[in-house]
Amino acid sequence: MSDIFLSYATEDRLRTRILVQALESRGWSVWWDRTIPPGQTFDSVIERALDDARCAVVLWSKVSVSSDWVKTEAAEAARRRILVPVLIDDVIVPFEFRRIQAARLVGWTGDQAEEEFGKLVQVIAERMGQPSPEVRAPKPPPEPPRPPPARSDWRRPALLGSAAA
Template sequence: MSDIFLSYAREELERVRPLIQALEAQGWEVWRDEKIPTGRRYDQVIATALGEARCVLVIWSQASVNSDWVPDEAARGRTRGVLIPAQIDDIELPLGFGMYQTAKLMGWNGDTADPEFRKITEEVTRLIGAPAQMEQTVPPVEEPHIEEQQADDSIDTPQVPKPEPARQKTTGRGVWLAVVVGVIAVGFYVFWQLQKPQVVFNNSIGMEFVRIEAGTFRMGWDAPEAFSDEQPVRWVHIRQPFDLSKYEVTQAQWKAVMVGEKNPSHFQGDNLPVESVSWDKVREFIRKLNEKEKTDAYHLPTEAEWEYAAR
């Protein structure tokens, strides 16, 4: 199953290749007809890929509006409610598609900070979520044996201090701050002391980011008291390294991005974590942070990325 089915006129592959590369660089898998294996029937492979894709990105052009395939593929995406339209030529859109918000990529030069390109990434994120940069494997029937080494008695167990209210705490989910700030502070204090991840960069508002290397871990919980969304336990492979904020977003950082917005925090202080934040405001913060930093790379960590980093 691919993330994005790309519907376009085959003769314009080189025109849309920069878009494919930009989307894949974000971490999404993009299916296009050049992936059809030799000897397979086009219609069968395309129908399967179109039905399985999590969203359908149609590229309207002078050639594609006259194509036998593209309008039909777009109609199927529309029927499923997963259609994302964009156009690379200044043309009249086919009947039935003109009422949809369409990204205007005429003259687009590959800039991922371009507002029209971001319309696409924001809509993909809305439909299927931020790119996970990971693949899940089928849970094994029997869990592989992993030899556990006993800790050396000479190594002191790290002492976990009580979290200080004025100190930045480590997390990746700003929307949860008011609820779990103490728990996260303790868990990540041990993580930073033992693993010592390297700070790879600071952005313009002072957020520190550390590199989380690619790897495999066992995701979920198989205890009787586990919630349904924690099961089944499965092995997850994080395919690419990613960067994660070392600390929670402070109120000073929040105000630097959300200019003119009221600070929602109950406990006020520039160096305190921002809290009492709604999901919509978190999304708005990320959108404005991307604009401020002239990128499209910032997003909330996925459940897999978050759990992997916490381990």
């Protein structure tokens, strides 16, 4: 089960990946269709993922506004009252979704300090009944092993001297 179901048009995959990474850096799990296992049918996997999600983010772009898949996923999310629409292009959203205010991430490049992204994060947190999560800093790489301390040879001359006596 994922926290967030993300609906988008395949042609927007690169922009979608940036948003997925930003949301995951906040500690949320995000389901998007890059995780459909081979041999599974799209519709059954997508339906199950959407049913399990606590929030559904729909990315509206020049391509997605014409996508039957995106519109179907958005309709189900709206029916469940978990829809959070996001504009990633300057487009007219399909009629049935226009009454729901969309976050505006047109031209967004991943800057998590941007005000509109902050608003999106706040709305997602509210949908899930959580305070707004902070960005998780990436884990630092483990420290390399330290070399063993150098052996001190200060005793060697003394031992040699005592052996000579």
